[in-house]
Amino acid sequence: MxxxxxxxxxxxxxxxxxxxxxxxxxxxxxxxxxxxxxxxxxxxxxxxxxxxxxxxxxxxxxxxxxxxPAQTPPFPDVEHVLKFAEVNVIMTHKPRKEVMAILQHYGLAEYFKEIVAGDDGYPKKPDPASYLYLHGKHQLDLAIGDREIDILPAKAIGMQTCLFQNPTPVADFYLTHYKDFFKKITGGNL
Known part of the structure; x- marks a missing residue:
């Protein structure tokens, strides 16, 4: 995945x-x-x-x-999903320096093949330019976000979408906990 x-x-x-x-x-x-x-x-x-x-x-x-970075912890069990995935990429409006500081603090930087950060020059979401770039390069299967603005660009380019901890009826899938997602995609338990 x-x-x-x-x-x-x-x-x-x-x-x-x-x-x-x-x-x-x-x-x-x-x-x-x-x-x-x-x-x-x-x-x-x-x-x-x-x-x-x-x-x-x-x-x-x-x-x-x-x-x-200790003030911005990763969600429980997200690392299990990152380990399982074939490719992980990030698209964020946050500056790269801040993204890297948090990823490195938690030892998660190694899981990401590419990051498009807020200071990389792409238009802000919901413009799909950064998603087009990442999808074109990595042939992505699913975009995961917590807000409608995170999945609108993916929908615009035909990607499957998932909202995390948000029941807004615009996504293809919904998650409340990464433990459940891991079970679903692997068929096993953590």
């Missing part, structure tokens, strides 16, 4: 700490549950919703860059 992964909220449980960052920048003016729901649509959606200034956006990026 050849898999295209989103990073934040799909491979790594980053939303709790990102919610805390935005809560701090907003000086507690919005409940964390609302912030999380806005971030789960997209960062751009949250920025627009809260009417964030350029200074606030820069502050968010500064705070995110200062995070220690």
């Amino acid at each position: 050849k898999l295209l992964w989103d990073f934040d909220g799909t491979l790594f449980d980053t939303y709790p700490v990102y919610t805390d960052v935005l809560y701090e920048v907003l000086a507690g003016a919005s409940p964390k549950r609302e912030i999380l729901s806005r971030l789960k649509v997209s960062f751009t959606h949250a920025v627009r919703h809260y009417g964030l200034s350029e200074a606030q956006i820069r502050r968010i990026f500064e705070l995110e860059e200062a995070l220690h």
